[in-house]
Amino acid sequence: MKVVLVDDERIALDHMRTLIPWEDIGYEIAAAATNGRSALRLCEEHRPQIMVVDIRMPVMDGLELIQAVAERGWGVKFIVMSAYEDFNYARQAISLGCVSSYLVKHEVDREKLVRELAKAKHAWELDERQRQLARSEQLKEAFLRGGRASREPFGRPPLCALFLQADAPFAPIPTAAEPQDAGGTIGWTEACRQMAEQSGWARIGEFSHGAGRLVALFEQHDRGAPLQRDAFRAFASALQRKLCDLHSRTISLYYAFECADGAHLPEAMRKAEYAARHAVFAGRGALACADDLPLPSAATAMDVHGRSRWLDESASCLKQDDFVGFETAVTKLFDDLARPVWDLPGLYEAVGALSVLYRDRLAAAGLPEADPLDPRVAGPLYDAAAIRERLIQAFGALREQGTAALRRLSPKLLQALRFLHAHFQDDIGIEDVAQASGISVRYVHDLFKRELCRTFLDYLTEYRVKQAKLILMREDAKMTEVSARVGYRSPQHFSQVFKRLTGMLPHQFRAEERAR
Template sequence: MIKVVIVDDEPKLRQGLQTLIPWGSLGYTVVAAAGNGREALKIIEEEAPEVVVADIRMPVMDGLQLIEQVRAAGHNTQFIILSGYADFEYAKQAIRYGVAGYLLKPVNIGEMSATLQLVRERIEEEERKRTSPQTETLDRDLYLHRLLVPQEKPGESIRLGAGIGQPDWLWSGSYEVVVIVPRVPEAELPDALNRLAAGLKAMAEERDLGAVTIISPYVVLLLNAPLRGSQRRDNLYGEIRNIAAGIRFIAATGGAVTEAGLICNSYSKAREAAKLSFFSDRDRLLEPDYPPVCPPVPAGLTEDNNEEYMRDLILRLYYCLDVGNKAMVAQLLNEAAAMYCGQRQDENHVKQAFFFLCNGIIHKLAAASRLEGKETEKVSHFLNGIYQHDRLQQLIEDIRRFLLDFVEESDTQGKEHEFKRMIDFIHKHYAEDLKLSTLAGLLNYSTPYLGQLFRMKTGEYFNTYLDKVRIQRAKELLAQGMKVYEVAEQVGYTSVNYFFSKFKKYEGRSPSDYKNP
């Protein structure tokens, strides 16, 4: 049985996890529980558990500090992290630490069980690797590996006559490398590689195409003649798909080379091409230097202002849901995709960025009481699913559909409907840094036109109307006994002096006078 330690500062949650999760049937046993990271460290030293289930935010020592301490001590422990909606920054670090699972509170029994199943398979596979006897490497595979992996001296040619087990076709003088990467969970990778390699070897030997070997995580097909033309590439891709028989995969070519000593170059280019599969437009044999399929990069966006841009994007998407602008949700998501494509970010970086983007929006929805308890499982499933997508366009579409479930709907339409939405929006978000240009962008109007429309409908300039909404709310808070500087911040003024001047302008007296008549 796999030993587990549960770490959480909430006694009810610790007890709930121990009693509600079917640990025994999943192959686990809970050996201890702790209320914080410091207590857990002592238990981990004594019990040496394979798995730790820990809350991300705890007193004395939180989940992240616990991971750091355990990693520093050299323990090969798998961590499953539990997190609330508000733990956005903590979650970001947890993902970077390579935790085995990330679940939102309240914990769903089914989702926790599924995560534990995957973790157990990972542990069992690592154990098999440690204990299984090392089989002697076949001469043929050893020779192929020497061809594919760059030699110690760059540019040094392989001496064909001195190789061991070299196939006769290496004298052909023209080659091409194709790599196949199974898209399966880590625990299933060895089996998938062996199945694909066996099928490809049978095909290659039957048709005298070349040789096949495994260099994890790749199955490598070394062709004894280059693929000429798109039809041959498409045909080979179709044959690989038939051999895969349901295994999801990526296939990429490194292009033709004219001597055995350059086969390593084709292999290197094939691996680089495979890394760009996430940005491709369809299932195909990927090629070196194939341009990613992405929208145009937003003007003025650089890597230096990425974080500021993402914070603004979270806010704009949240606002779009609030005013019901479905079209702009898709536009903004495509804009984010274009940013990462333009900066040549890798697949994991892009998925991580969209994870944090969605988590930021979900946090705002939860803070505004727009998420019901029954939706927690749906949200958790969606966030974890972000990392399972094979294509960027599929990921964008999935995020778009998910976010549109939270769009504020209304029975009325037309300009009157839009204007009512705008007024409601101001009354909900008055405490934020609202600008007329922000509303104009959300409603697809020019800023000057919306300003004229607003004044015509309300008789007030936008900023005047916003000030009056803020001052009215300030009066209510002052009447409740809040301090002046607290009220100023609560209603959206960063300067207390500025708040004083605005209050006196509209009320004819200072906030202090209003508070103490």
């Protein structure tokens, strides 16, 4: 805890320095001054928690100093030192509310000073908790409100916004819901406080931003020095190791600096949060400065046609049984999604399209429905490279099951299945599939019976239930939403169909899957 000594008599200052073993009992004499004006400058530079101040001084006396510091809201606690005849004068200082105690100079001994310092420290800690809560609320409001802050309540640059996020597996379906295994942030705030005390950065405040996420703000101790990027990274790295050990899981940290104007701080906070949204590109256990990442801006034009071209090429290679070409096309597609900027919507689109292509191949082979990224098969996925490899492996394994089986279905049935898979959530019937395929309803019926050994309605129902299972396993969506998303207007009807095919109700299936 930092202390600044202020007295116009140098003998008195030397006496205070030697009266007690300051560092041994947890205090650091950050500076000393012989008048209030110098003390005010030192207070702004060092931001002490306690100041021991004489009342009568030249240039700026103790009362004026206390008033000036109080007006700036620095939260300093004062121990006032004076003589008997100055008590009425000192009482004015006490009325300001930031004076912890008043001591008569010639009565101060070692025990009394230690006791009064402890009293001031306790008072500062109580006030600091309240200030932390207030600052955290201001931070959260600025972050959620967006735009430029109307004033500068968060300290002076250099500032750094830090976004901490527990790593969660990639979910192929983007959702605003919290990751199921994100966990809490118990101990994160205390770890930030402890680690910051050992670095060149001071913690200003923090707030929770959903399950397993925390936004924290820090200011550089030495604001007159150049930006200490390396020092902050070293602090963030040590904090990351401490949190990972604390929770026995990986946690990623993203940060952004604000060096010019504290009013722009909300932009830095949102930049760090935006980087965390692209965690699938950064990888598990990332420690990265958002300013250095290839994040897309609002003006970035994504190559939608390029994505479509690589996806079409992938499908064409599979159709020609050119697996080397398929692997090359998928690798190129994922490389383009990461350069020159991270294309998160494109990644979701690519995963969705390749998953549909995979299911089409399964259906063509007469194999049961499956998700190529099912975490229960080979574990969860955390980064784009692992997703790419898993997709390539899934298609490779399917190919090994027999090219002949993939070619067993007729082109017209494959066309019908593609339409069904794309529109299963709509109110479709066999007539719609027949029209889309350019054949008669009777012929569609015969194709399903002859080649898939089931009726059109049976296949459609099974497919809808399989899609419902995926939603139930990945999301916390309500049953009305689940039923609507798989083509059922009535949740009750959906529940009856689901139970008939699976032997359990949808909510029972979800509970059983999450208990595994």
